[in-house]
Each structure stands twice: as C-alpha cells, then as structure tokens.
Amino acid sequence: MSTSSRHASAHPPLAERLRPRALSEVIGQQHLLGDGMPLRIAFESGQPHSCILWGPPGVGKTTIARLMADAFDAQFITISAVLGGVKDIREAVEQAQAAASGLQAQRTIVFVDEVHRFNKSQQDAFLPHVESGLFTFIGATTENPSFEVNSALLSRAAVYVLQPLTEDDLRQLVGRAQALGAVPALEDAALQRLLAYADGDARRLLNTLETLSVAAGSAQLAQITDAWLLKVLGERMRRYDKGGEQFYDTISALHKSVRGSDPDASLYWLVRMLDGGADPRYIARRLVRMATEDIGLADPRALRLALDAAEVYERLGSPEGELALAECVVFLAVAPKSNAVYKAYNQVRALVKKDGTRPVPMHLRNAPTQLMKDLDYGRGYRYAHDEEGGYAAGETYLPEGLAGMRFYEPVERGLELRIAEKLRQLRDRDRDQGA
Template sequence: MFPDPHPGEGARAPLAERMRPRTLDEMVGQRRLLAPGTALRRAVESGNVHSMVLWGPPGCGKTTLALLLAQYADAEFVAISAVLSGLPQVREVLAEAQRRFDAGRRTVLFVDEVHRFNKVQQDAFLPHIERGSILFVGATTENPSFELNSALLSRCRVHVLEAVSADDIVAALQRALDDGERGLGGRGLQAAPERLRDIAEAADGDVRRALTLLEIAADLAEGEGGEITAATLAQVLADRTRRFGRQGEQFYDQISALHKSVRSSNPDAALYWFARMLDGGADPAYLARRITRMAVEDIGLADPRALQMSIEAWEAYDRLGSPEGDLALAQVVLYLASTAKSNAGYVAFKRAKDDVRTFGTAEVPMHLRNAPTKLMKSLGYGKGYQYDHDAEGGVALDQTGFPDVIGEKVYYEPVDRGLEIKLREKLDRLRAARKPDLP
C-alpha cells in the first residue's frame, strides 16, 4: 500500500495531496528519467534503489518520487525538512533508522531542501549511507554542485528533474476532474480544454500549484453553475508569478542570459531577460549595477557614451523609483545591445594586472619621476623627461612609459568597431613611429 504522508487527513487533504501519484505510471512529466525501460525506472521497480539527490524546480515530483521509491522497495518512508529540523532531530531519525535496519527493514529518508543543511549536518548522513541503514533521498531546487558538500555528493547519484510541460499538467488536471475517489469527480464540474491550458500555463511547470489553482477555481465554479470559465480563472490567476529566486542558480542564470544577450547585440532578447528579472522581483538597483558593468566590459571605448548613459539611467532610477525608473534602465539595455562592442579595454586591463603581479615592484624610470626638491633633481629625478606638448605632433616618441625591467608593451588593441576604429588608426601610427630600441 502506498505510504500516506498525511495519515488521517483523507478528504480534508488538499487536492494536490490527494492526487499524488500512487504508481510510476501515474506520474506526469520526467519521461527522460522514468519512461519504461530507463535505468532509474528499472531500479525503482526492482526495489534495487540507491541513495540519490533529486534536483529540480518546485512541483516537479521530487517528493512523489521519494514516496514511490519507498513503496517499490518495501521500505519505511521518513521525511524531514532542512528548514525545520536541526542536528538533534537528524540524529534521532538516523538512530531510529539504524534500529529499523538492525531489525531487517530499510528506511527511505527523504530530506526536503537538503541544500539548507550546513556541512556538519550533511556529514551526519554519511556513515548511515555507507552502512546502508538509510536510502538517502535529498531534494533541492538549487545546484547540488554549489550547495552540497563533495562527500555527500560522492555517495549519491544526482538526478535532474525538469519543470513539467503544460501538456502534462493539463493531463494531471483532467485526471483530477475525472477522479471520483480522490479528485473532483462527482461534483458536476466542467472545464473546457482551453481553461485547463490556462491553469497549466499559469502554474509554470509546477503540478502542485496547478492542482491548487484548480481546486480554488472549482470552489468558485460550484456557485456559478459548476463550469470553470474564463471569468472564474480571471479571479484565480490574477496574481500569477514566474519561477525566480532572489539568489541561487535561476537568478544567476537569468542575469547571465541578460548579459550575454547584450554582448550578442540582441536587443530583443536582452529586453526579455531584463523584463523577466523585474517580473521575478529582482532589485532594479542590482540590475543597474550589472548594466553599468556591461557598458565597461563589453562596449568599452567602442562607444564611450554607453557608460555615461548607464550611469544616467541608474541615477534616473534612483530619482524615479519603480515603475517609472524601470523604463530608463530598459532603454539603456536596448542601447547597449544595439551599439558597437569591444572588450579591448577589459582585456588590456587584465594584461596590465598580470604584468604587475609578474614584475612586482618595478622601479619607476628616472625621467618619469617627480622632482619637487633640489636633492631629488641632483639625484637624477626627472632627468631627460620630454614634455610631450613641446614635441612635434604632441607626442615624444623617443621616451618610454614603462619600467626598464618590463620594456615597451602593448596591452590595448582596439577593435575595428565604433570609436575604436579611430583609436586603432592613431595608436598604430604612434606605435610604429615609437623607437623600438627604447631603454
């Protein structure tokens, strides 16, 4: 019999809980992992399961899969949450699992939001995983590579679960409408396929959320003739939101997508990711800072106006706030993505820093030193310096600007785009004329 995660609740349980799949065939989505014949499905069906980490977005089936593992393995299912449980409770659960193991029964220990446990708490599971007294199943919405310690990862397989498609969510919703035992069947409810599609798309890959929305819509529809209409859903879906984390992988994936779209001169994609992050609750001041970085890293001197416009848009946002100031940032995103690009300044700065580390405290050449006193002048400070404004063309080509130990270097190589075309022409001319045998 399928383990009931909420014994005694029965019909009082939320629809999403009542409709939780009881077999692998009832699960929607995750075909890559759980289609007939796949390695994980064969392992689950045979009861020969291994400790694992399930990584995926909310509502994709992590808890359900853990419950099914316990069912097929004929093991006890125990669930703890890293948000609510401390080390004493973890140790108590592990001790009970050991006693159960000694008596001949295995335990599937499901740890929800395992990424919230610190290293010491994560280490507590290691000896029990090695002994086999628990089948460890950790669930996380964050990248395990960053959030879980290497010792735990080395003892577990990581399975990546995907957001459930709208088509699969529609199937789950229809099943809930038709099911008279656990679902909404028998209540005389009706919903056109397009209304179920509206709910599925609003759920944004989260089956649990979709079933919750359906349950709310069903309660409203019972007082309106039993049909879930567009007007009904207008009330239910008024505050729909997209998946977004203020920190974590989704956050950094999206800022990466924005930056790379600007770099690729794709203003439409850049605007989409900017709007997506605002919609998800990203701090516009953070976006303003990152936009300014794009101006100096990827546009640079190909269009010096980009930095000026970024600063001005940032200041405009500070004065206007949201939503008015958002438009100023959106406009500069469009400009940065549309204008000429160059990372020549960024590359040049990295090269210069590398030489600073390589050559250490190289002496400043005597002719470049300041000589404010007679003693310093007598020691040769400033001797031989040529005042460039007095030289022909405004540049003294027979004196170096580098320490002797380094010699003349070329860090900055302007690209053939934007203003840097002109800068390249000038620098090529000066570098060719500068004496190659400078000391």
C-alpha cells in the same frame, strides 16, 4: 522529522489526492523514469541507492522519493532541512537501526527536503551511515548541488536533474483533477492562463485549482472563464527565485543576449527579470558592467547611457523608470562591441599579481624637493605638450623589462577603429625615433 504513513485525511488537499501511488502514474520526468532511463532502472533493480533530486519546486521530488520507499518496502523518514537539525538526524539513525534489527529486517530511506539548507556539519552527519548502508539517503534541492552540497556527500550520491513540467504535463494534471470531479470546467483561455500561471509547477497548479474550485462553488459557476480567473488571481506573478540559480541563469541570458547584439532577446530577458521581481537596481548595475565589459571604447556613450538609466530609475522608480532600463538594454545590444579594455585590464592584473614590484623609472618620478632632484628624480622627462603633435615620440613609460609590451589592442569596430588608427600612427613615430 516524520515517518511516512498514508493516513487518510477527512479533507486531503487536491495535490495529495492526485499524488501518484505507482511509477506509471507519474507525469513528466520521462528522461529519468521512462523505459531504460536511470531512475526506472533503479526501481526495477530492487536495489535502492543514495541520490540527490535537483529541480525546481513542484516537479515530483518528494513523490519520487516516496515511490522509491514503496517499491523497496522501506521505512520512509522525512527530515526538513529548514526545521530540522542534528537531533533529527540522530533520531533517524536510531529508527533505521531499529528497523534493520527487527524480526523482519526493513530497509530505511531518509529523505531530506531542501538539503541545501543543512550546513556542512549537518550534511557530514549522514556520511558514516550512508557508507555503512544503514539507510539510503535521498536529498531534494532546488539549488545547484555542486555549490550547496558537500563534495563528500555528493560523491556518495547520484544526482538526478528534474525538469519543470511541460504544458502538456500540466494539462494531464488538470484532466485528472476534473476526472475526480474536483474542479469545474475551464474555458480554453482560462486553462491557458492557468497553465502559464503554474509555470511548470504541479503543486502551484493544483493548489490554485483547488482555490478556484472553492471560489467557483461559492459563486455557483458552472465554468471558469478567463475574465473571472483573472479577477480571482489578480496580477499574475511568475515563480521566481531572487537569489537562486534561476536568477543567475536569467541574468546570464540577458548579458549574453546583449553581448550577442540581439535587442529582442535582450528585452525579453529584461522583462522576464522585472516580471519575476528582480530588483531593477541590480539590473541597472549589471547594465553598467555590460557597457564597460562588452562595449567599452567601441562606443563610450554606452557607459554614460547605462549610468543615466540607473539615475532615471532612482528618480522615477517602477514602473516608469523601467523604460529607461529597456532603452539602455536596446542601445547596449545594438552598439558595436569591444572587450579590448576588459581583456587588457585582466592581462595587466594577472601580470602585476605574479610579477615583482618593479621600480618606477627615474624620469617618471616626481621631484618636489631638491634632494629628489639631486637624486635624478624626473631627470630626462619629456613634457608631451611641448612635443610635436602633443606626443613625445620614442618615450617609454613602462618599468624596465616591460618596455614594448602591448596589452590594449582595439578592435576594428565603432570608435576603436579610429583609436586603432591613431595608435598605429603613434607607434610609427616611435619606430622613426628608434624606440
């Protein structure tokens, strides 16, 4: 835990030197900080309120919290949920009580970085003090607070969603760094590559700029070229949270693009995941799921191709095996779509879950012993292979009370066109038999 103070450092990092000291200096987040926007109104009201700042790394969560403390002349206490615990919360309470009871009563803002790392009991420890108004709670998180923050704490704090910085925002940051004389000139192509590398993260941009500046100084470069930048950065890796919300948003985009029969978008999201470091084996498993959920019997080859792609990746690994995943994604995207089996399965599962255990009809029971035969097990069963067309017209196979129910309804696409026609013919024969 730390209490904020603006001590000058002999060599402060570039990100700290460029950290905004006033609300007007903040780059980005104008949907929250612009005129008439929620956080701007909160600053201008003079009344701080507890809130949760939710957004990816490097978009200004800590900066906004610090500016709020400055605006309200409040003591600013920082707790890292990664390193801290209940002891740090207790110390923060004591400091807040001391500040409130002093000669010049001072407000306290307790800023919890990565609040999603605190467990339920740790989060609960804030509740009585937030309710009593002892301090204002500000939590910062990169994860969806709906899932990671206790509902009790969530109900006492406004949630503000921060967005990744745009390319224009990042260009402004580079301009400010150059105005300080902190970085040399950048070739246009080099600047564009650097902005892409930053991927909306101001901290990443500034830390990279600082590294490049030191390297450029050692190499006595007057200008950073694209070729030199590429050599220094090495293989570009995008920011990617393999277990967080961004991961699930991206796999969702891939699945929906396949379902929507867009091979180009499907390939894009596949490569985004691979480029970001997602496990190709996980992607392969999801492709198998797409083949069964969204294509099904409209083209049964999809499942086989998905399984083959998974096997090819296991044999070849990256990067060679990734092409098999790409081939599968394109095939799944352009294949005819049907969720008929998926819907039928879910309907039957819901029925079985709420229904009683219906006995198996006697004619469908196996009769391996004489006793079972004497009890009429299997009596009246019609062997379909002995019937015309290999179909026992009029026979029933569902339990008593469910006869005639339909779960699987094939769509009029792909192979299911033929399946639907066959089922219509069989049902016509059932009607002819009076079933």
